[in-house]
Amino acid sequence: MLYFCRIMETNYLDELNNSQRDAVLYCDGPSLVIAGAGSGKTRVLTYKIAYLLEQGYKPYNILALTFTNKAAREMKERIARQVGSQAAQMLWMGTFHSVFSRILRTQASHIGFTSNFTIYDSSDSKSLIRSILKEMKLDEKVYKPGMIQGRISKAKNHLILPEAYAANRGLNEEDGVLKIPEMRNIYQRYWERCKQSDVMDFDDLLVNTFLLFDRHPEILALYQQQFQYVLVDEYQDTNYAQHAIILQLTKTNQRVCVVGDDAQSIYSFRGADIDNILSFSKIYPDTKLFKLEQNYRSTQSIVSAANSLIEKNSRQIKKVVFSEKTEGEMIAVAGAYSDLEEGEIIMNRIASLRRERGYEFSDFAILYRTNAQSRIFEEALRKRGYPYRIYGGLSFYQRKEVKDVIAYFRLVVNPNDEEAFKRIINYPARGIGDTTLGKIISIATEERVSLWKVLCEPLTYGLNINKGTHAKLQTFRELMESFMMDATRTNAYDMGLDIVKRSGIMNEICQDSTPENLSRKENIEALVSGMNDFYMQRTEEGNKAVFLTDFLSEVSLLTDQDDDGGADESKITLMTIHASKGLEFKNVFVVGLEENLFPSGMSGDSPRAMEEERRLFYVAITRAEEHCFLSFAKMRSRYGKMEYAVPSRFLKDIDPELIRMPGESAMRKRVSEKTVHPKMERMTTRMAPTMKPMMNRESGVKTEKPKNIDKIDSGSCQTSNVMLAVGQTVLHDRFGRGEVLKVEGDGDNAKASISFENVGVKQLLLRFARLKIIG
DNA sequence: CCGATACGCATTTTT
């Protein structure tokens, strides 16, 4: 096995500056590498791993943890280039969640799970919380699912289990203030339900890893021995649980290196605790501190301005970031009269920079505090025909159709998966409605068994349903059971294809070719072809058997935002500042620098929150390589209302020598020139060409008229008991003429699939649909 | 099941 000696007499150490090299070479004890923005952090991490391999560490003895799949992937690729892909492959490198889930699957039996446990994403867990609230008869208006979820997550991030939660006076008092005294019982139930369903949420992957190590010293010893050296990226973003696990693993041998930048800690709302990095040296008293202070990304002007800003924060590790690039231009501030004008100003800047300096569209990024701000820029860009790309939509795996298919996979692999069960029991529609599902749920809750168990043995549990429903349930059960049988011998890809076909999902989606369905179909095809890639790759890697469960355990942790859709075309980037962390652009516009927006009004008077907002601003500025523009508007439309805005206090935090504020005279001139109220202006430009008032009146008539017709119709001709036959042509007063494709159910539940000429296939409940048979 | 309508609500979101 020659992983490490294949490095060509590297001179990679020569490619590092002094502090980078020091950080790479020090491996005798704990080290903390403070990596300023753009200081070559990834380079240090990858070279350090290469160096460790060179020093004789085996790849499987190195654990490297990141926060995103993207970071892990990129680092793996770079290391593969250094030391060969075989060695890189064997490194334990991945996100906290993926590495821990791998460990948990191997050790599942020790903590009362199976190795096939499912991972709930946050919408699954919210949905579980909803069911629990319903069962406990708690009002969702008071017990807001989002807030419950947040509190459970926070507890888990601090390794507080339900018992400890219930016993914690502070938390109980908080819950009292929040008027949610049942919180502790919800948490308890949530915990039990997850265990019963063989399910973990994202936070559980951390909590359970901690518990595994905590309760089983012999297992901990195993992993302590395995992981001879532990590296952590973006350490400023770790939460308490992550910190605690790292400590478990490294307390004895102290071979740990964490890399991060306290100045870029912007995820406290997700549980990240900046104290982890600030007090690392206290936890590991022999820590050697390295500071990477040379910035290779930005001009001196940008770096100095960013420094002068972050200086205003009190909680930080002192460092002097510097740049040896050209001085460059000063950061310029622009004040706009309105949010619309802010958009225009930026468009003009883009135009002139392109014209005068020949920048491409992809050299520009517009960064904002909140997603809602994107719209104005979108419209401005569209108006000019500039290509752009907005980051932050629904990721592939969050799309309904993809989640549906994956829910089938999940139930096949883990029949106790409650959320998957609920999702597909009647999808595609098979006549198992809410009533039946409700009965199953209440029995399952009472008997403390899974929904699947009740479905399989309806008689044992006294499920009170009629014969027809019983038959439908058993058909579903048989379908799933046949999948389950196949899944242990058929490979993941074939299994996926089979499920998509036999579940009826493909049929459902291929019935008509509306653009939505077409895109759904494409997404499902993409998922299945992804399964093929997965299967091929795993096979090439020497895995004899690649099953659905293998695919699923991987896919549950992918939320890849970073599909470079249309990367070939040069586009302007629009994203939140949070999303921009780690990226860089030649020209950056940081917009909406107004009180109550940036800093967010939510930060209130909390100094900690305010410092985080300032760090966020720091992150924004340090994305820029060559030009950085800041802007604010004096007036902004918010929730439909125009509001006056005050320039952000952060503008005063930057050394005035390093920043070009808008000329006071120019401002006044602009204000007095524009006499039209911005809102009026917007209304007139928008409404004039479309004749909105006319449209409104027209549609008002339209909606009224059918209503009257409906009333007359339903009174005069009841069609509910007319038997429809497949092949008949019918007339529907809204959908028009159509052909009956399928009739199912009886009595009140009878429903038909009808293919309408104009609107495609619809499923109609005959009880309600007023159909006239015309052929 | 489908679509209209009403209501509440509203940072940021690596897994």
Place this chain on the structure above:
DNA sequence: TGCGTATCGG
């Protein structure tokens, strides 16, 4: 304002 969800009527 504009979105996502709950509710209701056909």
